[in-house]
Amino acid sequence: MTGEVRSLLIGAVCVALAAAVPYVTDGYWLSIALTAMMYIALSTSWALFSGPTHYISLASGAFFGIGGYLVATGMSDYNQSFWLMMFVAAVVATLLAGLIGLATLRLSGVYFVIFTLGLAEMIRNLVSWVQNNFLGSRGLYVLTDFTDAHIYWMLLAVAAAVFLFGWFIDRSRLGFALKIIGNEETVARHVGINTAWTKVVLFMSTGFFAALVGAIIAPRYSYIEPNLVFSPELSFLVVIMALLGGTHRLWGPLLGVIPFTLIWEAISIWVPNFTTLFLGLAFLTIVYFIPNGFVGLLEKLRHRSVA
Amino acid sequence: MDILISGLLLGGTYVLIAMGLNLQYGVARIMNLANGEMIVLGALAGFWLYMTATISPLLTIFLIAPIAFAGNWLVYRLLLVPLVRRAGNQGQLEVDSILATFGMSFVLVGIMVSLHGEYFTYSFLASPLSILGTTVALNRLVAFGFAVVIGLILYLWLNHSRAGMAVRAVSVDPASARLVGIDVGKVSALAFAVGGMVSAMAGVLISTFITLDASVGVIFTMKALIIVIMGGVGDIRGAIVAAVILGMVETAVATLIDPGLTLAAAYLIFLLVLLFKPQGLFGRAPV
Amino acid sequence: MSNGRTLLDVQNISKKFGGLVAVNGLSFTVKEQEVLGIIGPNGSGKTTVMNLISGAFPLSSGSIRLMGRELADLSAHRIARAGVARTFQLVRILPGLSVMDNVVAGAVFGHRRRWRTEAESHARDLLDRVGLGDKHYQPVSALTYIDQKRVELARALAGDPQILLLDEWLAGLNPSELHTGIELIESLSREGRTIILVEHVMDAIRTLCHRCIVVNSGQLIAEGTPASVLSDPTVISAYLGDD
The missing domain is CATH 3.40.50.300 (P-loop containing nucleotide triphosphate hydrolases)
Structure with a gap:
């Protein structure tokens, strides 16, 4: 029990420290911290599902886009409040994730990856089509009084919620079931685990959190169009950062997000034409040299120093 | 009628793409998500040789074939074999190969963007032609003809040659194939290389009638995967039917509703397949 | 009978x-x-x-x-x-979990469901029962073939099927493992399973x-x-x- 109290305390201290960032800096570095916080929430939530199950989800971009787009449509076209639309977006994305999960998660992982691979692009096409043909092709404005600091704190709250959720899962039957599924799905079924339901529930949680993040980020752009928020690239970045950090520990993705956000930022500024190439090299580096992420490297080092 | 004919012509090229991927996934057991980039590389070669040296794309097909074959063979030997060795089970190999081929796909896109960042636009055999009252561009018809010929050669090779027999044996059961003296590693490399070669050749054909750019590969990967899954992994007959269905549905949606919805249409088909026939159109339930 | x-x-x-x-x-x-x-x-x-x-x-x-x-x-x-609980023709264990957790898996999700300490003490009893009393916290992949089969048996028993x-x-x-194995199943049968x-x-x-x-x-x-x-x-x- 003391171990649990201690990890909760450490978590609380980290959140408090992170919350102080806007007091220390604003402008450029705050915007980088904001981006990092966004990916911390997304990658950690991604890893909660994909880590134990080994199902690689590329749906983050789609759920994120739903969050941003629904907030924009609701505020711009229907005069709804930001908070209501944030809630609606999260519910819609969760339900969509549930439907996708029911259709694909009973099958092999390959089908799931393929299905999520083009999902953001497909939804973007659909949304653009609906907008162009039925709603008139206007841009959508998200006008709020939020400053970067506000957005940052909201993202921090989501990230903290993801960690708390992960911490809770790890101690629940659901988390234990997920671990067993990741080991041997056949055994899981035959000891009485509803494998489909377990996977779908976790996948829905990634949809929920990604849509929340997308909704919260929307005010940062003020002007939203489908091409901006339904970005397939985002899905890949989430996967890379999580894998780079390591998915078998709750805090693993965090270790990947921070350095990767900085490098990504640097590359986008200095050599913007090489971002795609770099993304590819990052994937290859992870697969061939750090298959268990930074967490795996750390654990190996500790193992060696003990032995 | 328009839709039927255009759809059929498009489907012909899709068959070729799906055959390439089928060889790579069905035999070498590698889910190659960089397959679309192989198509785009072929298209880029077709475009570039035509623009700089006015080499006919129809000749480029044969120029690029040996290069693509060698390139894919090397990729399999150098990058994928280590993953096959390392993986404890099929699931692990699947995850690793998906991530690795994603990496390769991005690297290839990155390189192609720096080579030629704009659209691969050129005009080749663009004259209109009338068949059965429908007007189609000559280049589509020629591409279809070439696709049929290449597909037929591939089919004959698989079914009537010693090497083709070995490829089919590995696709059905690698363990048993090993027992009858087939070098599974070698055959897998061969299948992967031939698969990549066919994709690149299809890419040259496609470039004659569709304008591509460096980043469009992933769409082709998606379509090829949908066709392979709909037709059933390793099932050539199924892939042909599936490719024609996809070609027709896409053409129908593009002409009747909106060209922007072809991907959504492909998704709808995919979803139906996953829900009702996940083992493929002609597939039997897995044992 | x-x-x-x-x-x-x-x-x-x-x-x-x-x-x-x-x-x-x-x-x-x-x-x-x-x-x-x-x-x-x-x-x-x-x-x-x-x-x-x-x-x-x-x-x-x-x-x-x-x-x-x-x-x-x-x-x-x-x-x-x-x-209904079962073992598999080709032994199937959960390679990433300890011996203990392999059996707890059966106790947590099986016919009669237990959780936490109750599941663990039940799993411990069963491990002793199948003859793995000294190997509770070993990684399951380090076990010999018969011990892996024992883990599987304990896991199947853990839900009180x-x-x-x-x-x-x-x-x-x-042959000597076979003798032990037959005795083990015989004792399960005597328990009335x-x-x-x-x-x-x-x-x-x-x-x-x-x-x-x-x-x-x-x-x-x-x-x-x-x-x-x-x-x-x-x-x-x-x-x-x-x-």
Whole structure:
């Protein structure tokens, strides 16, 4: 029990420290911290599902886009409040994730990856089509009084919620079931685990959190169009950062997000034409040299120093 | 009628793409998500040789074939074999190969963007032609003809040659194939290389009638995967039917509703397949 | 023993894989506290029967009732919860978990569900019971083959199942391990557990089974005590080939 109290305390201290960032800096570095916080929430939530199950989800971009787009449509076209639309977006994305999960998660992982691979692009096409043909092709404005600091704190709250959720899962039957599924799905079924339901529930949680993040980020752009928020690239970045950090520990993705956000930022500024190439090299580096992420490297080092 | 004919012509090229991927996934057991980039590389070669040296794309097909074959063979030997060795089970190999081929796909896109960042636009055999009252561009018809010929050669090779027999044996059961003296590693490399070669050749054909750019590969990967899954992994007959269905549905949606919805249409088909026939159109339930 | 209530009632079950009929109109029953052996030549459909009872794949037709409750259309996890536990022909363990957690898995999600300390103490008892008392926290991948089979058995027992399916649990053991294994199953039977065994080891069949059914080409060809079915001429010709 003391171990649990201690990890909760450490978590609380980290959140408090992170919350102080806007007091220390604003402008450029705050915007980088904001981006990092966004990916911390997304990658950690991604890893909660994909880590134990080994199902690689590329749906983050789609759920994120739903969050941003629904907030924009609701505020711009229907005069709804930001908070209501944030809630609606999260519910819609969760339900969509549930439907996708029911259709694909009973099958092999390959089908799931393929299905999520083009999902953001497909939804973007659909949304653009609906907008162009039925709603008139206007841009959508998200006008709020939020400053970067506000957005940052909201993202921090989501990230903290993801960690708390992960911490809770790890101690629940659901988390234990997920671990067993990741080991041997056949055994899981035959000891009485509803494998489909377990996977779908976790996948829905990634949809929920990604849509929340997308909704919260929307005010940062003020002007939203489908091409901006339904970005397939985002899905890949989430996967890379999580894998780079390591998915078998709750805090693993965090270790990947921070350095990767900085490098990504640097590359986008200095050599913007090489971002795609770099993304590819990052994937290859992870697969061939750090298959268990930074967490795996750390654990190996500790193992060696003990032995 | 328009839709039927255009759809059929498009489907012909899709068959070729799906055959390439089928060889790579069905035999070498590698889910190659960089397959679309192989198509785009072929298209880029077709475009570039035509623009700089006015080499006919129809000749480029044969120029690029040996290069693509060698390139894919090397990729399999150098990058994928280590993953096959390392993986404890099929699931692990699947995850690793998906991530690795994603990496390769991005690297290839990155390189192609720096080579030629704009659209691969050129005009080749663009004259209109009338068949059965429908007007189609000559280049589509020629591409279809070439696709049929290449597909037929591939089919004959698989079914009537010693090497083709070995490829089919590995696709059905690698363990048993090993027992009858087939070098599974070698055959897998061969299948992967031939698969990549066919994709690149299809890419040259496609470039004659569709304008591509460096980043469009992933769409082709998606379509090829949908066709392979709909037709059933390793099932050539199924892939042909599936490719024609996809070609027709896409053409129908593009002409009747909106060209922007072809991907959504492909998704709808995919979803139906996953829900009702996940083992493929002609597939039997897995044992 | 033979006058107990019927626990499992299998009626006219069939399974087709494409054109192949693996199980063809098979019927049998298992009484409470009975040990039933399913024997037959290789490829006769024995493991398929186990897979059908445990819900690994659906029946093509027929009915399987556990204490009157129809299992035929349930998925594997529901059947497990209803009280059917199994081991696998090729041992299946959870390689990433400790010995203890492998067994806790059965206790947490099985027929009778426990959680936390209750699940752990139950798992500990079972590990002692199957002879792994000193290996609770080893990684399961470090175990020998028979120990892995013990883990699997303990995991199957951990949910307090109504009926236990052992699919060639004794296969691949050396003579002294075999002896230990037979004793272990015998002690489970003495506890009053209901067991279905698929076995090739004839000594085990003779010692353990109260009753046997013999399956060939997916059909029942004989039924009775081990001694009577093993001397039945139809059974002998099925094993040795007809002509």
